[in-house]
Amino acid sequence: MTMVGLRKVSKRFGRREILTDVDLQVNAGELLALVGSNGSGKSTVLRLMVGLSRPTAGTVERNARVVSYVPDVFASHDRLSASSYLQHLGRIRGLSTTTARTRAHELLDRLALAGGADTPMRKLSKGNAQKVAVAQALLAPPELLVLDEPWSGLDATAHGTLRELLTETAEQGAAVAFTEHATEAVRSTATRVCELKRGRLVPVSSTPALTELVLRPGAAIDWARHPDVLEVRPADAGVTVMIPTGRHDAALLTALNHGWSVVTVRQVKPE
Incomplete structure (x- = not known):
């Protein structure tokens, strides 16, 4: 089942055309990697997928009811601990306090958050803030999970854990799409790779390593x-x-x- 589809999508910012006639579908159980040079439009495609941006032309069809998004820059909360922040988001998403707390601690433990779940968000490094960003996206099981350079800033151990989490999410039936520069992360995680060149989508491989x-x-x-x-x-x-x-x-x-x-x-x- 296709969870999100872009059909003949183009996107302009002023006179600059970022995307041109992009056709892209992401299916349940798939791990799609979007690669390309800086400014090629990768982040724009992700924002279109989750509804944070609208196409200038073409259509975006979204069948997923539960959508999670990890942006390339995560604005962490200054006053809350990592655990309190995730519990708050979990409640917003309909989880009970107990379920949200349990899930938050489980994810932060797997990602090995430095200082533990009670560490104030304001004291987190970029890499540890990224771990919280990943955790918030997985509090409730998503049907569409979209991540913009999720490995950025993570330590080596968390790299492997993130790959496991994304694979598990896809195996549970979600469509997963992510951007990434690191070749190893793409090769070891993606089941399909597409490249953006000058705003146009080019298939790279449909066969996993x-x-x-x-x-x-x-x-x-x-x-x-x-x-x-x-x-x-x-x-x-x-x-x-x-x-x-x-x-x-x-x-x-x-x-x-x-x-x-x-x-x-x-x-x-x-x-």
């Missing part, structure tokens, strides 16, 4: 039944499994927990 694991056996595992494994092949004294990059950590953990040895881990470029 794959990770190849060569494993030697321990306790019995039917790798063909593992939810993330796409292909299983026999290898010397073991097996080779193919998994979408970004989802291979769970398979590695399964292998290690069952006494398997990891021979090699390598990324394979899509054909």
Whole structure:
């Protein structure tokens, strides 16, 4: 199901045309990455998706009822703690106080907010404020999640956690769209990539990057039944499994927990 669709969308600011005849649909369960140089119109597309901007020409159709947005610049609240801020937003979104508090602490714990959930927002660094911005977007399960350079300022550990959160959100049926400059973040997260060039959309790839694991056996595992494994092949004294990059950590953990040895881990470029 298409959660948001742009049809023949153009956008002007004064005499400057930012977007020209953009056709773009984001479907449930999809992780779409928008790439392009600075000023190419990536943020404008995201703002059109969530309804913060209107097209000069063309139409935007939105089927998602619950829309969450993480802007590129997050204006944090000066007086509240991170936990209080998220609880307040959760209540606005219809969550009970208990549910909002529990969800806020869960997300901030996974993102490893420096100082913990009770840290005043005014004392947060840019990277930690970004963690709160991500958390507020995921308080209630969104049907459309849109993020503008969400990895910006995050530490290395939070990079992996954010990838996991976005993947989990898509697996729950949401459409996810994000912009990003870092090639690794795009390659390890996106299921589809589109590039903006001079205000026009160019498809880059519809095939996710794959990770190849060569494993030697321990306790019995039917790798063909593992939810993330796409292909299983026999290898010397073991097996080779193919998994979408970004989802291979769970398979590695399964292998290690069952006494398997990891021979090699390598990324394979899509054909």
